[in-house]
């Protein structure tokens with residue numbers, strides 16, 4: 001895809017790169033690499049399963065204080081927030097990374113740098129790297145004495161993964177409504193990647209209920225709620241969805257009955273369904289088809305026996321709205337130029353399920369950048385969300401440089417207005 005960055009964004013980055021203080025900050029970020037990796041290691045060792053981020057949050061808050069951020073607080077959503085004050089004449093920019101991981105307590109026996117040049121530990125790539133990067137960005141700005149125009153709001157956020165449903169960053173935007181002008185998320189992946197869209201995502205639990213009974217004695221006298229759940233799953237399994245905009249569905253759980261009741265018609269059965277689309281319309285349509293399938297399944301099972309009525313209810317676990325923004329929005333062009341200036345060819349990813357989705361839904365210019373460095377044409381499998389997760393250390397500081405430059409373009413700094421306010 002051919003993509004041209006507008007001349008004013010190019011000029012803004014060039015003049016930023018020509019500033020001595022900025023050159024100093026970039027050099028500092030490189031020198032800070034070992035310390036940054038050590039902090040990544042330390043943060044990974046303090047486990048933070050989704051909904052249980054408190055200990056990691058406490059450590060991250062302490063580290064934010066150590067780097068000299070003012071007003072470090074843990075907000076109502078459990079997010080750790082610190083502010084690096086600007087001169088007061090520019091937009092406020094959020095730079096955030098999520099603290100939670102998909103691993104239960106006891107999954108991280110050690111975090112080790114091995115001879116192959118990778119740092120190993122569950123959560124090390126997704127997403128303690130992002131947290132360590134934020135600290136390094138602040139140190140580099142301070143060491144070079146850069147004064148931004150707008151405030152830089154730094155945050156470690158909660159509940160991004162799984163059933164957390166990005167509730168941490170949702171709470172953050174709610175508490176600070178109107179106080180954030182643009183948002184930069186850092187998440188795992190190859191540094192050349194740019195995420196600027198939101199894949200809509202819903203996860204629902206559907207429960208089916210019946211009177212139940214003896215598998216033999218009550219046969220023919222009652223309908224079977226587990227059969228209704230299976231009918232619903234089978235209907236959903238046959239759905240056709242468009243390849244573009246990318247749309248997916250998955251019955252991720254089906255259960256009912258219990259071990260003791262292997263000769264019983266169950267009284268309750270459950271299915272959990274996750275479905276996603278890059279188009280809000282297609283997602284809404286899929287939503288309707290899923291609930292139609294559930295209603296039909298209950299009706300068919302009820303009718304099959306002419307006895308009992310299978311009923312159902314549902315619980316919404318996650319609801320992330322689909323959305324996109326102008327691919328030539330200044331923040332996106334800004335990150336694109338920054339990645340190019342660091343010697344990489346930027347790659348736009350379509351869709352996305354990162355905290356950036358929530359900013360997009362709030363109508364805030366936003367982008368999600370990725371955190372590991374690899375030369376053009378090289379991609380590592382960092383095994384995210386597995387116990388074998390790893391992070392490549394060589395050149396990692398370039399990610400810090402990218403975050404720093406993108407943030408500066410947005411806040412504006414001495415002699416350079418924010419690209420968000422031309």
Ligand SMILES: [Zn+2]
Pocket residue numbers: 098126127160187188
């Ligand atoms: Zn992540």
